[in-house]
Amino acid sequence: MEKQPQGIQSVELAFELLESFLAIGSPVTLGEAAARLGVGKSKLHKYLTSFGRLKVVSQDESGRYTFGPKLLELGLGILGRMDIVTFCDPELHRLRVQSDEAAALALWTSQGPLIVRFLHNPKPVAIAMRVGFYAPVAVSAAGRCFAAYLPEQAYAHLLDAELGTDAGARERFRQELRETVSRGYALRTEPNSSIPGSQALACPVFDGSGEIVASVLLIGFEGREGGPSPQVIEALRHAAHNLSLRLGWTDEP
Numbered sequence: 001m002e003k004q005p006q007g008i009q010s011v012e013l014a015f016e017l018l019e020s021f022l023a024i025g026s027p028v029t030l031g032e033a034a035a036r037l038g039v040g041k042s043k044l045h046k047y048l049t050s051f052g053r054l055k056v057v058s059q060d061e062s063g064r065y066t067f068g069p070k071l072l073e074l075g076l077g078i079l080g081r082m083d084i085v086t087f088c089d090p091e092l093h094r095l096r097v098q099s100d101e102a103a104a105l106a107l108w109t110s111q112g113p114l115i116v117r118f119l120h121n122p123k124p125v126a127i128a129m130r131v132g133f134y135a136p137v138a139v140s141a142a143g144r145c146f147a148a149y150l151p152e153q154a155y156a157h158l159l160d161a162e163l164g165t166d167a168g169a170r171e172r173f174r175q176e177l178r179e180t181v182s183r184g185y186a187l188r189t190e191p192n193s194s195i196p197g198s199q200a201l202a203c204p205v206f207d208g209s210g211e212i213v214a215s216v217l218l219i220g221f222e223g224r225e226g227g228p229s230p231q232v233i234e235a236l237r238h239a240a241h242n243l244s245l246r247l248g249w250t251d252e253p
Contacts, residue, residue, distance in 0.1 A: 017047055018056070018071075027064035084214060085117050087246075088205070091239045092119055092216070098235040101220040101228075106135065106142040106202070108150065112158050113142035113215060121220055138162045138173050142215045144186035145202035148177040149212040184237060186215075187228075201228055203240035208248025216240045 020037045021028075030048065034041040048065060051057040055070035088105050096103040096119045105117040113135040137143035137158045147155050163169045180186040186202040198220065205214040218228065218236050241251075 014047060014051075017044070018051075021057070021065070021067065027060055027062075027066040029064055033065060088214065088216070088243055089117065091243055092117060095216065095218065095235055095239040096121075099218050099228075099232045101218045101232065104142075104217040104219060106146075106215040106217060108146050108154070108212070108215075109134075112137050112155070113140065113146055115142075136162055138169070139188065139190070141186045141188040141200035141202035142217055144173075144176050144180050144188070145204055145215045146212060147173075148180040148186065149204050149206075185233065185240075199228065201233060201236050203236050204244075205240050206244040206247065206249040210249060213247065214243070216243065 017037060017039070021033070024033070024036060028036070030041055030045055033039075033048075034044045037044065048057055051068070052059070055068040057065050058068040059065055084107065085105060092103045092105060100121070102121040103119045104115050106113040107116050108114075111134050115131055115133040115135065118131055135142040137147055137155050139162070143155075147159075159170070159173070163173065176186070184203065188200045200220075201218045202215045203217075204212045205216060207213045216236060216239055218232060
């Protein structure tokens with residue numbers, strides 16, 4: 001068995017305690033934390049004292065411990081330096097291989113979903129999508145995916161331009177958003193001359209605050225009766241879920 005290099009046990013324990021605090025998820029007293037973490041109160045108090053000096057934890061008015069501003073500052077600093085396209089690229093490549101379809105990444109802009117990364121279908125199937133393509137909100141999988149998790153004012157101007165005053169189309173769009181949230185992904189099965197690919201799936205990617213920051217897409221499905229298979233849908237959901245977790249999102253309400 002390969003011998004592990006020696007480290008600093010107190011540092012490793014400190015991180016274990018921070019992870020345990022995250023799992024608790026709410027402010028706790030010293031006694032409550034010691035009982036739930038299985039650590040002696042005296043020992044835990046020493047760690048919390050140091051965490052407090054570093055602003056890693058803080059105490060509220062009732063004396064309960066919770067996370068401090070330093071962790072948020074560090075997390076935001078890391079995210080601010082992160083190139084979302086580079087960050088998502090390995091997952092997109094895996095997704096393309098697993099699904100055998102074209103994969104793409106979209107970010108939200110004031111003009112709607114913007115395709116910032118596109119990986120061609122492994123098979124010789126022509127899909128004329130390009131980086132820089134703006135997908136419509138109402139009739140694209142990417143558009144529906146973002147609209148389902150964004151406030152309406154973010155896309156109302158785009159919806160007005162696409163649907164005008166057509167009350168029936170607007171109601172169908174709202175129903176699509178409800179279904180998107182319910183199943184966890186947006187689906188476009190109807191052909192549209194302005195959108196490459198006969199069909200498309202889109203899953204949201206969330207950050208640590210629960211905000212949608214990107215949409216991962218699969219595009220194609222030519223020759224597949226009934227649309228994408230359950231395996232393809234699960235591969236997409238798994239990829240988006242992995243990316244969200246790496247950005248600090250948790251699936252807890």
